[in-house]
Amino acid sequence: MSLDPKDWKAFRKTAHTMLDVSLDRMQSSREGRVWTPVTDELAKSIREPLPKAPSDYEDITAALEEIIPYAPGNIHPRFFGWVNGAGTPSNILAEMAGAAMNVNAGSRNHVAPHIEQQVIRWMAEVMGMPKETSGLVVTGTSMATIVALKAARDFHQKKHEETNPDACLVGYTSEQAHSCIGRAFDLLGICKENLRKIKCNENFEMDLDALKAQMEEDRAFCHIPFAIIGSAGTVNTGAIDDLEGIADICEAEDLWFHVDGAFGATAILSEQAKDRLSALSRVDSLGFDFHKWWQVNYDAGCVLIRDPLIHRQAFARRPEYLRGKERGLAGGKFWAVDYGPELSRGFRALKVWTHIKTHGVDAIKEVVERNISQAQYLESLVKASSKLEMLAPVSLNICCFRYKFESGADHKNNDIVVQLQESGIAAPSTTTINNTLAIRVNITNHRTQQADLDLLVGAVIEIGDSL
Secondary structure (H helix, E strand, C coil): CCCCCCCHHHHHHHHHHHHHHHHHHHHCCCCCCCCCCCCHHHHHHHCCCCCCCCCCHHHHHHHHHHHHHHCCCCCCCCECCCCCCCCCCHHHHHHHHHHHHCCCCCCCCCHHHHHHHHHHHHHHHHHCCCCCCEEEEECCHHHHHHHHHHHHHHHHHHHHCCCCCCCEEEEEEECCCCCHHHHHHHHCCCCHHHEEEECECCCCCECHHHHHHHHHHHHHCCEEEEEEEEEECCCCCCCECCHHHHHHHHHHHCCEEEEECCCHHHHHHCCCCHHHHHHHHHCCEEEEECCCCCCCCCCCEEEEECCHHHHHHCCCCCCHHHCCCCCCCCCCCCCHHHCCCCCCCCCHHHHHHHHHHHHCHHHHHHHHHHHHHHHHHHHHHHHHCCCEEECCCCCCCEEEEEECCCCCHHHHHHHHHHHHHHHCCCECEEEEECCEEEEEEECCCCCCCHHHHHHHHHHHHHHHHHC
16 A cells, blocks of 8 residues: 555645645744744644544645644744744745655765765855865754764874873863753763863853863863864854964864854854854864754754864764665765764755755845844844843844843843743743843844834833833
8 A cells, every 4th residue: 555645636736735825824924923822722632642544635734734823933033032043935945855855865876965065065165164174964053063072082082092091081161152062072971071161251252261271270180181162152142252262272282173153153154253253264173053044944954074084984884784885876975874873864955055056145144244233233222221231242143131120130021021922022032141130132033124123122111111
């Protein structure tokens, strides 16, 4: 029994209907609520018994139409929480082609490796890295960090295996760095305690004097520094570490230089930020996301590794049933499984490739520039109000501020954010800056306009006044 449609004509009609529904959703992304909580009725309907019989196409379409309004809301121009890209309708075209091909992009000789390697070549060019730079399109920066730090760990373990086989490797990052770095240490068996969290300066950037002092202390206890992980856009404030300074230290100390550039690496396209990111050309590895500021639909991240041999040596261990051939389907020079932990991989590179070909890098650059300017505009609105105050400088595209209450400020500012979300007006998030709760506004959306920020500030003040 085949699972293909018994009636292809009817299925085509259903598919076209669903395409129209999807495009309608994206075309109307500026309208209505930002976030809509899942209703009790919908949650209850989802908890149905395991289906044993097939459903009509009309029923499936109706079910999909029903759930579409209940996404997080990040396609809306006033989704400001966390760091989520807004996606584009052009991605739907690539997703349809990818679904029809149903490619496993982990191995073998077909079009996916060619597309993926072209994306890597483009990204090496954008970041100023060498032409021979290796890399993969992965789920996101969390996976990119694991891939990069495994290559770093293996390389340094091998370097010290003769002189100090029981060496305790330690790495360094700032106290503002993303939690995925600690998780990567844990998963790689390095131990989270061997990741030193270095204090930051008043701009929330890693303090390089404190970094050097910690390295000296570790060496005094016979620990071996092996990697420094810099941040190109911290999640809390968008701060960019002194990457040139870190690169100098890594070169002098023969350490691996990795940068977490989840969203901030993209700002190398920006005239306002590119000077602070010039050291991306000096990294040993870099992780960043296409599904954030590049506006590719979820999920799509990237890892770049300067030395392709070190990268391959970290993962290339094929069993006999995956042996390559000179010719045929088992041929091909690039198998992604030799460069990462996954054999079964979706064809993520297709939507990245299609997105870049559709829009061009200049359009992405324009979005980045505009979002950075919008964050600065929001900062000016906050500073112009006697009722609001900034809690951190705007380094990139994130603005952290609060309503000034005489008492219970943290609790009430949290209430402001929840009311904004539940009302559907906007969806900022919260974080803690110097032990103070902040309303955190991230602008990583090609649909956001200045009027959206005016509306946000007006709503924050109105709710704050009512509290």
